[in-house]
Amino acid sequence: MTGGSTWAESADLATKLQSAGFSGMLYTETSQVPWMQIAAASLAAPDLYFTTGIAVAFPRSPMVSAATAYELVDNTNGRFRLGLGSQVKAHVERRYGSEFSRPAARLADYVKAVQACWRAFGREERLSYEGEFYQLSLLPADWAPRKHDHPMKVDISAVGPLMTKVAGEVADGVHVHPFHSMSYIESRLIPDLEAAASSVDRSINDIDLIVPVFACPGDTPEERADYIAQAKRQIAFYGSTPNYAFQFDDLGFEGTTAKIRQKMKAGELDTLGEVITDEMLESYGLVATWDDMADNLLARYGSTASRVVMYLGRQRMQQEPEHLGRWSEIARAVRNG
Numbered sequence: 199m200t201g202g203s204t205w206a207e208s209a210d211l212a213t214k215l216q217s218a219g220f221s222g223m224l225y226t227e228t229s230q231v232p233w234m235q236i237a238a239a240s241l242a243a244p245d246l247y248f249t250t251g252i253a254v255a256f257p258r259s260p261m262v263s264a265a266t267a268y269e270l271v272d273n274t275n276g277r278f279r280l281g282l283g284s285q286v287k288a289h290v291e292r293r294y295g296s297e298f299s300r301p302a303a304r305l306a307d308y309v310k311a312v313q314a315c316w317r318a319f320g321r322e323e324r325l326s327y328e329g330e331f332y333q334l335s336l337l338p339a340d341w342a343p344r345k346h347d348h349p350m351k352v353d354i355s356a357v358g359p360l361m362t363k364v365a366g367e368v369a370d371g372v373h374v375h376p377f378h379s380m381s382y383i384e385s386r387l388i389p390d391l392e393a394a395a396s397s398v399d400r401s402i403n404d405i406d407l408i409v410p411v412f413a414c415p416g417d418t419p420e421e422r423a424d425y426i427a428q429a430k431r432q433i434a435f436y437g438s439t440p441n442y443a444f445q446f447d448d449l450g451f452e453g454t455t456a457k458i459r460q461k462m463k464a465g466e467l468d469t470l471g472e473v474i475t476d477e478m479l480e481s482y483g484l485v486a487t488w489d490d491m492a493d494n495l496l497a498r499y500g501s502t503a504s505r506v507v508m509y510l511g512r513q514r515m516q517q518e519p520e521h522l523g524r525w526s527e528i529a530r531a532v533r534n535g
Contacts, residue, residue, distance in 0.1 A: 199223075199251065199410055199507050202230040205238035211516050212239035212246055218515075218526035221533060222247030224281075224408070224507045227254050233266055240274045248274065251373050251408065251507065252283030252355045255308050256301075257294035260332050263308075264315035268343050268350065276348035281373050281408070282309065283355035302360035307331045309352055309368045316350045319343050353408060358441065359390050366394025371406035376509050377436035379481045381448055383407070383502060406504035412483035413508055415491045415524065422485060428510050429483045430471030434458050438470070449481055488524050492531030500535065 200211060200223055212223060223239060223246055225232035236248045248270070255263065267280040284290070284301040291298050298304075307329040318325035318337050325337040353371035356362045365372045372391065374383065392402045412429035416422030436442055443455035457473050479485060486494045499506050508525070515522045 199226065199509050200235075200512050201226045201228050203235060205234055207516075208235040209238045209242035211512070212243035214516065214522060216243035216246050218522055219530040219533065220246070220526075221529070222249065222277075222505070224249050224251040224410075226251060233270070236270060236278065237273070240270075240277065244277075246277065248278045249353070249408070250281040251353075251410070252281045254285045254290070254294070255282040255305060256284065256290050256298060257296040260308050260311035261315055261334060264312040264319070265343060267312075267352070268316060268319050268346075271348045271350060272344065272346040279351035279353060279370070280312070281353045281355070281371075282312075283373065284361070302364050304331050305354060305361070306364040306368055309354065309364070312352055313350075313368075319345065320347075321345055353406065356387075359386075362387060362390040363394040366391040366400070366402075366405065367398050369405065371408055371504065374407055374409045374503075375436070375442075376410040376412065377433055377442060377445055377482060378409075379445065379449060380498060381481070382445060383409075385448075388502070407502055408505045408507060409499055409503040410507040410509045411495065411499070412479075412510060413491060413495065414479075414483055414485045414510070415488050415528070417487050417489075425510055426479065426483075426485065427471060430474040430479060432509070433474050433478065433482050434470035437474075438462055445482070446478075449478075451478055454478070488527070492528045492535065495528070495532055496535040506532065 215223060225236055227250065232250050232253060240248060263280065263282065267278065270278040284305050287298045290296050311327050311329055311332040311334055314325065314327035314334060317323050319342060325334055327334040351370040353373055354361065354365050354369045355373040356365045357375045374387065388402065391405055395402050395405060412432065414422050414425035414429055416425065437446060437455055438458040440455060446452065446454040454473060458470060461470055461473065484494055484498065495506055511525060515525055
């Protein structure tokens with residue numbers, strides 16, 4: 199997983215990850231849009247697979263997202279898939295100046311509009327999409343992108359039952375939230391996806407799970423300390439959202455979100471991670487020695503995830519050849535597993 203960087207830095211990291219045996223890179227959209235970084239990385243590392251995880255949907259028209267993804271898939275020879283998400287209301291309305299009402303229904307309509315654009319780009323049908331939120335009916339031949347035959351995939355981020363229902367009905371995959379437990383995936387996410395997919399005559403096997411992991415490798419407590427501190431801070435940050443409190447409650451850690459929010463109100467942002475105990479980290483992260491990490495990733499996610507994404511470690515991988523070498527062993531072992 200990577201985020202904002204220069205095009206040159208993106209290309210440099212892609213080259214290193216390709217040599218190390220990683221299969222791909224996932225780009226978040228935070229301080230930068232992801233598209234140009236992906237283009238630079240794909241030219242530098244022609245064997246890697248790329249995805250957005252996620253690109254923010256509502257500030258862009260479905261046509262813009264569809265056309266950008268179609269162009270990336272064409273120019274990477276099929277090595278890109280589009281990941282979309284709704285973001286939260288404050289960002290969509292106050293940072294992007296866009297509408298946010300009924301996000302689940304809007305995102306379902308958005309995905310179907312994107313898919314309609316792709317069918318039109320591929321000359322499968324005339325563009326004629328009439329949805330609740332989006333209507334698209336004009337694509338003159340001179341404005342249609344160059345046709346290609348690579349498959350197009352669109353995934354969405356989903357946590358709660360409404361977005362999960364959308365994913366099961368219309369998406370090719372789900373970007374699982376980094377703050378998750380296997381209990382959540384097995385007891386909530388997969389059953390909800392199965393129910394939604396079956397309601398429209400789809401199979402759960404048609405839906406990929408892309409799972410970011412707080413993986414904390416190291417052979418000694420000192421070696422793991424930085425990873426563990428980062429993981430605990432991120433778990434606390436995500437867990438401060440009231441809508442995600444159920445992740446704690448489901449495993450018997452009731453009241454954790456309230457404790458985190460108390461710290462935030464008190465301005466104690468530097469110590470948020472202290473609320474997350476080692477027991478919690480065992481459920482929401484993965485702590486292991488370098489040699490055991492690949493086996494543990496496969497044991498936990500091998501039967502459910504299409505891809506596992508390493509949430510942590512990008513900076514050290516980029517700057518420390520020895521560190522990247524240890525991650526290389528993990529990447530190759532997981533790919534061969």
